[in-house]
């Protein structure tokens with residue numbers, strides 16, 4: 001049985017984590033599936049519960065930058081980014097310190113570690129109460145749609161984890177931006193809650209990985225097919241059929257069998273916050289009505305639109 005813990009039960013959630021159990025918790029981006037990052041057995045249980053390949057490293061979460069930088073070696077760029085964006089939806093990949101006590105399974109054996117200080121009061125309270133760094137991937141089965149509510153977590157992981165701490169819906173709705181600072185040029189491994197434009201104000205030009213599968217080599221988790229709903233998804237829809245579900249943006253196309261509007265006002269940040277819930281809802285509604293697929297209207301690449309388009313491309317990729 002997986003316990004659904006109300007927000008007031010942070011102490012109980014922390015106690016479970018210290019005992020080596022898995023506890024899902026809210027962050028500002030998506031729900032994370034937490035375990036003590038120093039405990040190899042607990043971290044192994046994350047990979048097992050998600051069905052995630054163990055070559056795909058996890059992000060370690062900390063209550064503040066000082067705790068994060070005790071495990072990795074920050075340079076001036078990392079310090080400036082942390083000062084500007086933490087707590088918040090930015091993950092930094094940095095060289096692991098020789099004395100780091102993060103289990104090697106958390107970092108999938110790499111000589112770098114991904115670290116982040118989440119910008120959600122409940123996540124920070126949990127990290128402080130647990131007193132250990134938390135390894136936390138998104139709290140969904142590997143390859144599926146990320147969870148932005150406690151109900152989404154239970155839909156995928158009920159019975160596989162000890163508890164989920166309920167903090168209501170996540171505000172940002174797409175995962176953190178992952179920036180690799182382990183080499184001379186900052187490299188964007190995953191667009192996310194902090195825009196590239198905002199990063200560039202602090203560290204100058206940010207490179208994007210080359211190749212058809214963004215980040216594949218540097219970030220083992222950025223496989224092309226990911227965030228996959230059950231129904232096939234097609235992008236850049238300019239028209240829609242009656243036997244299709246529509247993921248709309250702005251004024252919806254006419255004629256769909258079911259509609260979820262990411263943002264009637266055409267706001268990319270609102271679209272990000274409503275993206276994963278929309279994919280889940282259209283998937284269920286489409287199955288119920290016997291629809292053949294989901295058509296997604298174009299979303300402009302401005303602001304969080306960049307991260308939204310990245311997730312949509314992966315959701316639409318061949319499985």
Ligand code: TXA
Pocket residue numbers: 027029030031032033056057058059089091093107110112113114116118136137138139174175176177178189190218219220221222
């Ligand atoms: O918003 C988020 O980042 C959420 C919340 C829970 O914090 N977490 C999350 O974790 O999205 P996950 O495991 O679903 O995605 C982590 C990404 C993966 O693409 C992984 O490959 C990459 O970060 N990553 C982790 N450690 C890395 C490393 N040392 N080098 C390169 N990429 C790394």
Ligand code: MG
Pocket residue numbers: 137138146
């Ligand atoms: Mg994920």
